[in-house]
Amino acid sequence: MALKSESSFKEYLKKLPDHTIIEYYSDVEYSPFPIILIQEYAQRFQQKSKNEIIKDLKYHTQLARKKTQEINKLAKKRASVDELTKHKTQKIIQQAKRKGYSIGEKISVKHHNLSSTLKKTAKSKIRKTVNAGKKLQVSKKENLEILEKLAKLKESGIITAKEFQEKKKKILSDI
Numbered sequence: 158m159a160l161k162s163e164s165s166f167k168e169y170l171k172k173l174p175d176h177t178i179i180e181y182y183s184d185v186e187y188s189p190f191p192i193i194l195i196q197e198y199a200q201r202f203q204q205k206s207k208n209e210i211i212k213d214l215k216y217h218t219q220l221a222r223k224k225t226q227e228i229n230k231l232a233k234k235r236a237s238v239d240e241l242t243k244h245k246t247q248k249i250i251q252q253a254k255r256k257g258y259s260i261g262e263k264i265s266v267k268h269h270n271l272s273s274t275l276k277k278t279a280k281s282k283i284r285k286t287v288n289a290g291k292k293l294q295v296s297k298k299e300n301l302e303i304l305e306k307l308a309k310l311k312e313s314g315i316i317t318a319k320e321f322q323e324k325k326k327k328i329l330s331d332i
Contacts, residue, residue: 166190170197176216183217300328 166189170178181188182198304325311321 163190163193166193167197170194175201179213179216180220183220300331303328 170181170193173181178194178198178201181194188194307316307321307324307328310316311318316324
């Protein structure tokens with residue numbers, strides 16, 4: 158039921174049992190229409206004897222005690238939940254730090270191992286390449302072709318006889 162107007166709220170209050178009206182009356186400041194609620198309460202409980210009024214007061218006292226106990230329980234639960242949460246959070250953080258440190262150490266070791274392996278591999282491959290280059294031999298036929306070309310360069314005057322003799326000695330020593 159939508160409580161949009163005073164009349165709809167009055168109708169709603171008339172349908173409620175007495176104990177609910179008493180509870181609403183004790184929390185009247187939270188009501189959307191407090192004056193209407195007070196009027197309904199006064200109308201229902203106006204002609205009561207002293208015993209009934211005392212009974213109502215005892216009932217209100219019991220309600221207040223229950224609310225206080227509930228609030229205390231919630232406060233205790235919250236405190237214990239906060240402490241427990243704080244303790245668990247600290248444990249999780251400590252575990253994460255330990256695990257992070259451990260992972261960092263493992264990464265450092267792997268980095269060092271990979272670095273060493275890479276250096277060794279690179280050095281050996283470079284040596285092999287250099288040695289292969291040193292051992293690379295030009296065939297006799299190619300050497301003869303190079304000598305012929307050098308001779309043509311000497312005849313055409315591009316290189317001197319001295320340069321030709323130096324190259325010739327070098328090529329013949331490789332054969």
